[in-house]
Amino acid sequence: MTSTLSQTNEIGRLLGKARSEMADGRVPVEIFNSDVVFALEQERLFQRAWLFLAHESELPDPGDYVLRSLAGNSVIVCRDESGRIGCFLNMCRHRGNQVCKASEGNASHFRCSYHGWTYANDGRLIGVPHIRKVYEPGQMQRSDWGLLPVRTDSYAGLVFGCLDPDAPSLEDYLGGFQFYLDLYLRPGPNGTEAYAPPDRWEAGTDWKICAENFAGDGYHTPVAHQFGFELGYYASSATTHADGYAVHFPHKGHGIGLGRTPGMSPFFGYPTEVVEAMEEVLSEEQLSIFREVRTAVGTVFPNLSLLIQPFSTVPGEPGVRFCTMRLWQPVGVGRMQMLSWCLVPADASQEDKDAAYRAYTLAFGQAGMFEQDDFDNWSRVTRMASSPLCRDLSFPYLMGLTRAPLDDFPGPGVVMQPYMTETNFRNLWQTWLEYLERP
Amino acid sequence: MTTDHAIALADAGAHPDQLPGSAPSLSDGIDAELQRAVERFLYLESELLDDRRFEEWLSLFSEDATYEAPLRVTRDRQASQLSERGRLFSDTKATLEVRVRRLLSEYAWAEQPPSRTRHFVSNLRARLLDDGAIAVRSNVLVYRNRAERTDFELYSADRHDELVMTSGTARFRIRRRWFVVDQSNMSGDSLSIFL
Missing domain, CATH: 2.102.10.10 (Rieske [2Fe-2S] iron-sulphur domain)
Structure with a gap:
C-alpha cells in the first residue's frame, strides 16, 4: 500500500485508538466500515494468514x-x-x-x-x-x-493457502484448535465431504461482523432467530440458551462457542452410525465434551467459520444435525462475498446426508431462514458503522472481562463459562490488531 | 397428445439445463382456452405473492407439492450449469408452510419492513402430461426493493411448474415447482422472498 503522510497518520490514529479501547474491553465502531481498515487488512492480514x-x-x-x-x-x-x-x-x-x-x-x-x-x-x-x-x-x-x-x-480435508512464505506452518497456525475442529471435520474415519458446491452471494456486510458472530455469539440467537423458538424449532429455550462454554486460543484468533441444553440426550440428533464412527476416531477428552454439545459455532481466524446444530425440518420433528462451513470474503469496503457449504459425515448413509442437506437449505444458504435474519442485521450494522457520528464511538465487549477461565476443562485453549460471553471476541480483535500493527 | 405435425424446436437431445422430457414442441395438447386458464392461474399466484397473501398462496400447492431450485454453477462449454445436488430451495409443502408461518410472525427480521416485490411471468409454454397434469415452462422476472433504498434486486428465472386440475375456483394446484435463477453469484443480502 502506498501511503501518503495523511494516510499514515490516519492508520496511526486508528490503530492507537483500537489498542487503547481494547485494553478497556471496547472496540471502535469505525473498523466495521472503513476504507483505511479495508486496505490495511488486505496488506497486513490477508497477505499473511492461512x-x-x-x-x-x-x-x-x-x-x-x-x-x-x-x-x-x-x-x-x-x-x-x-x-x-x-x-x-x-x-x-x-x-x-x-x-x-x-x-x-x-x-x-x-x-x-x-x-x-x-x-x-x-x-x-x-x-x-x-x-x-x-x-x-x-x-x-x-x-x-x-x-x-x-x-x-x-x-482434515480442508485445504488452506498462504501468501506469506515466512508464515508458520498450518499446524502451528491452528495451534491446538484442531481439537475442536475435529467435531466438525472428523465425524468418522473418512471425515467429511462437501454435499454440493457452495452457495455464493454478495452482501453489503463487513466480513468481520460475521467472523465474530460465528466465533460463538450465543447471545444473538434468542432474539435474531426468535422465530425458531416461537415455532418450536430448537432443542433449547431462551432461558437455558446461555449454558455452555466459550473457548479461545490467545494470539491465534480462533474461538468456538459450545452451547449445551441441560438434560439433552448424548449426541442428540446424530445418526447412530455417525456416533459409532466418532467414537472410533475421537479421543476420550473430545468425546466427553462433544457428547453434550447442542450447538458448536466457531471461527478459524480470520474468516472461515463452522456450525453444527440440530434442526428439525418441521417443528416438533426430531432434530437432524447439519454442519455448515462458510467463508466470509471481503470484496470491497463494507462488502463481502459469501461461500457457504454443507459438510456431511462421509461415513453417514445417503439418506442421512440428504436429510442433513435439506435441513441446511432451510436454515442456511441465501434462502435459509436463519441466514436471512443474520444478514439483514449485519448489513445494517455495516451501514451504521460508516456514519460520521460513529468516529468517536466504541462497542462494549465487557462480558467475561473480569471472569477467571475454567481450570478443569478436558479440552485445550482458554475456556470460559457461560456460552454467552465475549472473551472469544476480545481475542479475535486482539489478534486482528496484532496483524494490523505489524508493518 | 398428437404427434402428427409436431414441430420440434430443438434437437432431440434436450439441453442439459432442461428438465428431462421437456424438449419444446408446438404440439402440446393445449387449446387456447386451457392456455388462457393456465396464464390466469399463474397471474393470480403472482398477485398473491406481491400482495403478501402468503396463506392463500400456499393453498395453491397440492399436499404432495415440492418447491425446488437447483444452484447454478459456472462450468465450461456444454457441461450443465446446474448443480446436481446443490439447492437454493429444497422444500415440501410442509416446509413452505414453516416459511410462511415465519413470515407471518413478528420475527422475520429480513422482511421487516417487508420487501416490495413484483413478479412478471411471461413466455408461457404449456403441454399436457400423460397423467393429465399440465407442465408449464415460463420466464420469471422478480423485482424486489426494500425500505428507502434506491437499489433493488432483479431475479431472472427459468421456471417449470406442474399443475393438476381441481374443481376449485382456482382450477389448478401446483404439484411441482422447479426453477433456476440465472445467476451463480447471487445479489442481495438474502433471498427472503418466493419466486
Missing part, C-alpha cells in the same frame, strides 16, 4: 478444479494427474489473461485464450505456440514461466 481454499472432496479425481479467491487473487485449486492438490494464480504468465474461467470442472490442462500458452494441471507451462519460430534457441525456457504456485497445506 486462508481457506477448498474442501478436498470438491476435487475427488485427477484434473478436478475449483476457482477460488485468495486475498483478492483469483486462484485455481486443482488435483493434478498424480493426485496432489495444488494452487496457482489464475493468470497466464505471458500477458496476464485468466486461464480458467469456470468456477469448477475437470481439465488436464489450461489453455490461455489470448495467445495460446498452455499449462498442465500441475502448473507447468507445456505449450507455447510457434516457440521455435518466434524465440531464439534457448531464449524461452518453459520451466521459468509456469503458473505462479501458492503455498498450500491441509487439515
